Amino acid sequence: MPKERTHALSDVLDRLEKSTHDDSITVQEVIEELGHKSFASLMLVFALISTSPASAIPGITTVVAGITFILVVQMIFGRDSVWLPSFITRRRMSTEKLCKGIAWLRKPIAFVERFLKARLTFFLHRPWLFLPLLLILGLTLFMPFMEVIPTSGSIASAVIALFAAGLLTRDGALVVFSLIVLLAVPVAVWYFGFGG
Template identity: 70%
Template sequence: MAQAQTHGLSDVLDQLEETAHGESIAVQEVVEKLGRHAFASLMLVFSLISLSPASGIPGVTTVVAAIVFILAVQMVAGRQCLWLPRFITRRQLSTAKLCKGVGWLRRPVQAVEKLSRPRLRILLHRPWIYLPLVLILGLTLLMPVMEVVPTSGSIASGVIALFAAGLLTRDGVFVLISLALLLAVPVAVWHFGFSG
């Protein structure tokens, strides 16, 4: 994979928080801070943004879905250096809401760190890694629609965040959990979108 080394999940949040300055920051600044080789870190950061209270901003889930889609495509293709189109890198994120989201995410991220350890690493290599990547590609195509269905977008973002956490901590168990949670996404869409 493009990023094989282990990184603490809290370190990724620290790096994200360090980008915060002024009233807003561009997606490009986040990418440059985390590095153009850090596919898994970037996938984690943007899925967590969509999972945090910042997801209440209209369009955030769609932008995150587009970024994750592009990341996953490049990971499948085996690219070593990230590319994102300018219409995405120029998008601005509210610094205040970003910092609030980072603070909100600290506790769950620390809980995940305590549970994670290198295991089932075969799932993080080809050809096994292609299955979750392809499923995540499909999931990102549905995420823009999920903006109008309460909770479903958060579940989708959680699935992606767990997958990225598994890559970063070299923990194949988290990859398996993310695949299991993928099954909850259509159930959530059906329940919250069509029930009642």
């Protein structure tokens, strides 16, 4: 496996941190830093933001759900470059909270990267890729409602982050794992939110 793939996730954090300046940054600035063709990188970044302490930003779960929904739809239809509506790209995020989130993610990301490698890559191509994409699409529709259940939005975002990490590192096994976890999310949210 090429060396750059083993640190693909840390590289995304580095580029995200590089984009921070002043008191806040816009979603558009993040897109420009990561690249308009980087669907997986953008999906990973926004999902990680929603799982980190930066998730304290009001409404971030809903924003992440909206961004992920639009990215997944474009991936399903084979679009080459990312497009997001202006009301999302103009949204600003606190640089301080974002940097705290990035710092918090460094160690777990570095740990996870040790186990990732290119394998089962056929799961990263059509038609196999359609199943996780469609399931994530469905998940994003429920994420805004998860704002009222503590940590549930972060759990959903973590699943999306796993899927995106699998795409970035060409690790089909991680994509399959994210699919299994994704199927368990509704049960977990119901149990901890209503059943416990």
